[in-house]
Amino acid sequence: xxxxxxxxxxxxxxxxxxxxxxxxxxxxxxxxxxxxxxxxxxxxxxxxxxxxxxxxxxxxxxxxxxxxxxxxxxxxxxxxxxxxxxxxxxxxxxxxxxxxxxxxxxxxxxxxxxxxxxxxxxxxxxxxxxxxxxxxxxxxxxxxxxxxxxxxxxxxxxxxxxxxxxxxxxxxxxxxxxxxxxxxxxxxxxxxxxxxxxxxxxxxxxx
Numbered sequence: 001x002x003x004x005x006x007x008x009x010x011x012x013x014x015x016x017x018x019x020x021x022x023x024x025x026x027x028x029x030x031x032x033x034x035x036x037x038x039x040x041x042x043x044x045x046x047x048x049x050x051x052x053x054x055x056x057x058x059x060x061x062x063x064x065x066x067x068x069x070x071x072x073x074x075x076x077x078x079x080x081x082x083x084x085x086x087x088x089x090x091x092x093x094x095x096x097x098x099x100x101x102x103x104x105x106x107x108x109x110x111x112x113x114x115x116x117x118x119x120x121x122x123x124x125x126x127x128x129x130x131x132x133x134x135x136x137x138x139x140x141x142x143x144x145x146x147x148x149x150x151x152x153x154x155x156x157x158x159x160x161x162x163x164x165x166x167x168x169x170x171x172x173x174x175x176x177x178x179x180x181x182x183x184x185x186x187x188x189x190x191x192x193x194x195x196x197x198x199x200x201x202x203x204x205x206x207x
Contacts, residue, residue, distance in 0.1 A: 081124050087117040089188075093195040099155065099163045101201040107155050107163075115148060131182045139180060143173045 062070070091114035098106035118140065128134040147169045154163035171188045178186040194201070 079124065081121045084117050084121040084124065088114050088121065090195045091117065092188075093191040094199070094201075096167060096191050097194045097201045099160065099167075101203065102158075102160070103201050103203045104155060104158050105204070106199075106201065108152075111152060111155055115144070119144075128181045134181050136177070136181070139177050143170070143177065147173050 091110040095107055095110035095114060098104075098110055122136045122140045126135065126137050128136060147166060151163070151166040151170055154166050168190065171190070174188050175184075175186075178184060178188075
């Protein structure tokens with residue numbers, strides 16, 4: 001009787017060991033899978049959902065020919081130099097009247113805007129191709145680092161006489177660039193009327 005009980009106890013113990021080993025092996029298999037799924041979940045949550053019209057196949061990637069067509073279309077609708085130079089004329093005209101009225105903050109603003117739009121003009125077409133190609137970069141560099149430095153200094157110093165002189169020198173430098181670009185008929189002169197009337201040129205009252 002005692003032997004039978006021992007055999008039953010030993011059998012139960014062996015079953016427990018086998019069952020425990022199976023549970024451990026299954027737990028090791030399940031845990032990495034669960035852990036990987038938990039790591040993947042935040043990454044998937046960060047990705048925006050793909051919106052697709054029902055019944056419509058996903059869009060195919062563009063071919064090189066389609067990309068070239070897109071580039072050509074963008075070149076057709078991009079801003080050209082005539083638009084940016086209109087802005088230059090607008091601000092450079094207002095610069096004259098602001099300085100002549102002694103509104104130096106407004107003069108400084110229009111000077112900065114005019115210079116920025118000239119740079120934009122050169123960035124659009126660094127090389128003009130009306131007739132013989134003309135590299136605008138060295139021409140602009142000579143103006144930007146030359147007469148424009150003196151013009152800005154006259155504004156900073158609020159020196160009207162120096163401003164008038166350097167303003168006219170700048171107009172001459174601009175015409176030199178126009179001539180080099182085969183556009184001699186674009187001859188800038190001292191303006192006789194403001195480019196706009198909505199902004200006052202009167203200086204602000206002293207505080």
